[in-house]
Amino acid sequence: MPELPEVETVVRELRPRLLDRRFQSVRVGRRPLRHRWQTRWGPLVIGQRIERLHRRGKWIVMDLGGGPCLVLHLGMTGQLTVTPAETTRRDHTHLIFGLDPGNEELRFRDVRRFGCALYFPDAASRERFPSLAELGPEPFDLDPACWRDRLRATERSLKAALLDQHLVAGVGNIYADESLFAARLPPTRRGCDLAPAEADRLRRAVVAVLTQAIERRGSSIRDYIGGNGEKGGFQKEFRVYGQTGLPCRRCQTPIACIRLAGRATHFCPHCQKPPLVPPQRGN
DNA sequence: ATAGGCGCCTGCTGGC
């Protein structure tokens, strides 16, 4: 799915097209998405002005004037685009907001319907939404000491830790694998077995990989497109994700793929070799 | 606390 870089790209590209415009109509598809799926969007949003558009983890938050907001998640196959109203609507388009001024529509398309769109009447109700409220810090704002301590407090694998949105927000399967490769750490290594310097290396690797991916407008494997409808380019930079059997770009060892934390996990068995003697806890 | 499994959905791919 869209992970942090993809969602960031969508938000950046939609912002200039959405800010200060109002919803003038809503069309809702017949089939529901996840969570509390609204069927009566019209009375909630028609006439509301889009004041702010931002990202939190993999969530898109749209503040409407005076408190209410729209919160969207793209799931695995979600696409959010602004499109001329006359453009043919593709199948699996579940929400269509007419925009004023102009003859354009904000469209939410999601083939697998793992995404969701939620309306909160005020900030307090949004703050009670657990998926947002319990989200960990943004990767770019991680306090190094706090990250080190939280990582070293868990016996889970580094892969599982990176995918846990409570620990750090926005990392998914692709960027977890790419970050672990960049940090030269094995995905199976336990958080509690990391030396402080290694925890810090991982933090920097996550930031570096995500930053580079945002610069390339995210990764398009199949469904992902940015807010302007174009595919991303970071899939060309993958070092391990989806590279099973291909030679590692550093050492030529074939990239391995295992199942970890329930997900396909790619790594270089040589560059990301576990240490012979794990560092002592507390050093 | 946390790992693992499943379910939610649809569409594509690879093997037979």
Added chain:
DNA sequence: TGCCAGCAGGCGCCTA
């Protein structure tokens, strides 16, 4: 060519 199992970028729920 056709069929079917397996798999896919997420997340939440359940069990052990």
